[in-house]
Amino acid sequence: MSLLDRKLRRDIGAMRGQVLTIALLVAAGIAVFVGSVSTYESLDTAVERFYATTRFPQVFVTLKRAPLSIVTQLNAIPGVAAVDPRIVREVIVDWPAASQPVSARMVSLVHAGDETLARLHLRRGMAPEPGFSQDAAVNEAFAEANGVKPGEEIRVLLNGKVEAFHVIGVALSAEYVYAVKLGLPIPDDRLYAILWVDRSAAEAGFDMKAAFNDAVISLTPGTDPKPVIDELDRLLEPYGSVGAVERRDQPSNRFLEDELNQQKVMSTTIPFIFFGVAAFLLNSALGRLVAVQREQIAALKALGFPTTALSLHYLKLVLVIVLIGSVLGIAAGWGFGRAMIASYRGFFHLPELTFALAPWSAVLGIVISATAASLGVLTALRQVVRLAPAVAMRPAAPLDFRRSWIEALLPRNVARSRRMMVLRNTAGRPLRSLLTVAGVALAVPMMVLGIFWHDAIGEMIDLQFNLVERGNTTVTFPHPMDRSIIRDLAREPGVLAVEGQRMVPVRLRAGQRSYLTSVIGLAVGDELRRPHDAMLRPIAAGPDGITLTRRLAERLDVQAGGIISIEAMEGRRRKRDIPVSAVVDEPIGMASYMEIETLNRFTDEGAVVSAASLYVEPTAVTTLGRKLKNLPTIESVTMKAYTLTSFMEKIAGLIFVTAGILAAFATIITVGVVYNSARISLQERAWELASLRVLGFTRGEVAGILFGEFSIEIALGIAAGLPLSRVVIDLIARFHSNESFQIPAVVAPTTYLIAAGVVMLAAVASAYIVKARVDRLDLVAALKARE
Structure with a gap:
């Protein structure tokens, strides 16, 4: 075994905690990428095969x-x-x-x-x-x-x-x-x-x-x-x-394609974010790790080791870390993908839906991770080997500390020596501090991205099932019925309110675009179904126009005030050009609304309804449902409680599986970032901290100086990461919405608190581990390291 290989083995043993946490960064990026891509390919293959064999x-x-x-x-x-x-x-x-x-x-x-x-x-x-x-x-x-x-x-x-x-x-x-x-x-x-x-x-x-x-x-x-x-x-x-x-x-294919497209987007956007963050942190961590060994590299070069051999030595370190991370990442990605496919089995009924890991995604993930890590190592190594060995072996030039404007603003009782040391060390090494702040700032959106889905689902439920659809029971009739049936329903025991609706299948056209849907006729003053705009203000259906949901307006490429053609697909199939009176926001489906009397005049069918929205006393819902199921005038009955249960089991359940796994990977990235920042800071400052101990500073005071700088960087990182989270969530919501569902870009304050709390907990745990090393610091060895 060569000298450099023995050094590599000893370095890995001495830095096993850092090696493992950096490898976990690699694993998290690869796992999300491999799991997402392979899930999409497995689902797409199963659908295409089923369509082909059943002659869809x-x-x-x-x-x-x-x-x-x-x-x-x-x-x-x-x-x-x-x-x-x-x-x-x-x-x-x-x-x-x-x-x-x-x-x-x-x-x-x-x-x-x-x-x-x-x-x-x-x-x-x-x-x-x-x-x-x-x-x-x-x-x-x-x-x-x-x-x-x-x-x-x-x-x-x-x-x-x-x-x-x-x-x-x-x-x-x-x-x-x-x-x-x-x-x-x-x-x-x-x-x-x-x-x-x-x-x-x-x-x-x-x-x-x-x-x-x-x-x-x-x-x-x-x-x-x-x-x-x-x-x-x-x-x-x-x-x-x-x-x-x-x-x-x-209908079935549209939702299936929406889900496939969303999974395809997920397999690019979210892994790209995770991979981008992991690659940056990997590059930064390994670059700083090499920079800490500046004197060792210079000594090896002075002993005659060529630059190529030194480069290969550190690339071997990269290879070991990436290999460990890749094995863990592929295994985790396989488990992630299997969990996703298992949740899809209860969602889509396909004859063969099995998870198959896409080999190219694993290879690409390894290549990207290895490239990012190698760039970080070689960049830091290049800065060292460019110096003459005698120069590189000397300690780095001390920082040129000056009294800053921040110190001038601080009261005298605050501007004490240890606090000034913390401030000057932080400001005096701007690049190092900036890298730590950036790492923490990027870890925060990862946590928010993993847990914001609960907020989004809660907002979808609140908007669709509490704000728009306020009734708890919907009844449809086999054909248009006289409005007198609404009075009959109102007399049923437990019915507190009932409103009639008219649903007419129509084809909407705007230029070359068209869409086959149903327009819902609502009466002025209806309370049980109320469309809302983006500001959550109720919008009544206009007497002379049509109201479209935002995604339907985007599908037809029209805006409020534009003119579209509406063709009734039943009865006399009348056609008419009609203005778009308003565009409303609904998180589920694509709907259109007209004032019911206007719609009935358009179809020339008189005062009829084809559905009714009811608000029933909750204790009477089950009894009323049993009675309605035996009435020949009722085609179907839908109860909100059952719809919500189905939504939570299918849509929300699928999203929560993904969110839980992403949150776990985000936690790994967060812990890896914070722990490595603390450990590398200790390695970079070992000589200075030992000097302070010799000068009479206690262990607690020395640790306080180190962690004072670390606390400032963590605080700045969280402060920068929270607004960055908003940008990431807006991006994800935009890409993940489709014609079936609109993901609200909503992040609750508690989500931000949880994300910040996880970062701070990781910081506290890392500080505890590092403090133990500070307490065990060998003063003689640390001070002789530069001799």
């Missing part, structure tokens, strides 16, 4: 009723590869165990699940065979949430009659990876099912002999879907089409 369509269209004979014309549209007509209807399930109505979407099959398009993936049992009208397959999410197994019976309300179906299979579908009831942004698998039945059962149940009301279409490769959609709308308009949509806007 490119275009979807819903209509009232059309004869099967028109399918030939649809197949003749240029670019259309295949058309699969179906019967699809929303139904009520008589599920005795549920306290409120269970809704279901019934979908017809022709080939026992092996359909031309939208093929089923069977998990257990089988799909209904042609001619078997009493059999059904159910989606896996509902089956798992309610304990449904093949062989059980499920009762469905069809046209006022209760029909019993035998569940013979449990299946997955690419159309319902994210199975959500119409009008809701969040799925509730306990109260919403997908039922696949043979076409004969759907024909009989809905009087759709030789007809269809839904179609899925695949396109030839390279076909632009827009001309196809335009032609589909033209051909199917006489049959009550509500407008064809491409795969991008299919």
Whole structure:
């Protein structure tokens, strides 16, 4: 073993605490990068494979009723590869165990699940065979949430009659990876099912002999879907089409793509921040570590060791640290990714969703870490080897201390000798102090980033479910009803307030942009659903305009005062140009609003409603739900308590898993930064501190001087890190928002306090460890180190 290798081994043993904490910086950066990237690739691969094997369509269209004979014309549209007509209807399930109505979407099959398009993936049992009208397959999410197994019976309300179906299979579908009831942004698998039945059962149940009301279409490769959609709308308009949509806007796929895009953004933005901070801190820590060994390097060079050998020696130190950090980081990234995929399994129902570590991400993470560390070491080494050995072996020139303006401002009883030493040492080494302050300042946003998600979720819940949607129960009707039904609902026991709403499917157009959605009609003075602007002021729907949520306005590229075209996708399909009266902010979904009387005049249907928002006495909610589930005039009932529970289990639960892991990595980075700053400061000041001890200073006084400087740097770092956290959170919120969810850039004061508290706790713990070393400082050895 060479002399330099023995030195390397001894250095690693002597600095094992610093080596480990610096390696943890590497590990945290690599873990977040590898875990995020690999999670995105695993999820994307699983989705693409599922879409391919189940022949997921490119275009979807819903209509009232059309004869099967028109399918030939649809197949003749240029670019259309295949058309699969179906019967699809929303139904009520008589599920005795549920306290409120269970809704279901019934979908017809022709080939026992092996359909031309939208093929089923069977998990257990089988799909209904042609001619078997009493059999059904159910989606896996509902089956798992309610304990449904093949062989059980499920009762469905069809046209006022209760029909019993035998569940013979449990299946997955690419159309319902994210199975959500119409009008809701969040799925509730306990109260919403997908039922696949043979076409004969759907024909009989809905009087759709030789007809269809839904179609899925695949396109030839390279076909632009827009001309196809335009032609589909033209051909199917006489049959009550509500407008064809491409795969991008299919509800399940839209949410899935939003989540994939968000995960993709997460795999670049958050790891970039973590990696950038870790690389900077790694560069700084190792650079200072080399600078401390200035005299040793000069002595080795004087003994004849070439610069190349010295460079390789310190690069080996880098290699050891990066190797330890990489092993820990890849292992942690693997665990991070597996935890993320496990949380996604309860969120997206895919047949194969397994975590696969992306090798290139591990290699890239190691290369970036090694490069950052090497640059820090070689930069510091270059500054030393450029000096002549005799010069480098001498102690660094003492600082030129002067009375600063800060001292002039201090009262005489404050400006004592030890305090002046602290101030002058801090100000006299501006670069060293600045690096420590920068390291702490960058650690603070890492902590805030790890824990602010709780604030964001709380704000989303408060805005959407307390400020905008103030009712606790929502009822929808199978078709527009006379407003008298609102009075009937108001007489139900426990109902304290009820307001009618009108929901009309529409296509909004602005220039070349269009979006198929529903406009919600609200009455002037409604209190149970109130849109709000960015300043949280309630905005009433204008009598002559339309109000859009901000993300919908951005999708259409319009602003308040602009003109858009609105086309009703039901009834007489009227069209009208209408001004955008206001833009409102809602964290969930993309909605539009009109004054209900204006909307009813537009559709020319009279004073009707299609939904009602209720505020029910909390103790009466369950009783009312059981009663409403048996009323044929009610299509579905949604209770806020169940929606919130589903939100917390699915959306919030997924985010909290990520947030908890990020907070753990942020804590590691924070501790690593603070501990290394304290240890390196001790190494840099060992001779000075020993001199003070010899001059008569006590151990406590010597430690007080060292930690006085450290405390100033920690305080300045926290003060700089808190506003920097605001910038980071604004950036993350902007990149992580999508059409389904808007992440509020909200950070509670307690989050800032926790982040600052973790930094201060790390500082206190580091000071305790370093003080023990100060107490054990070998005065003779420290003073002879420069001889």
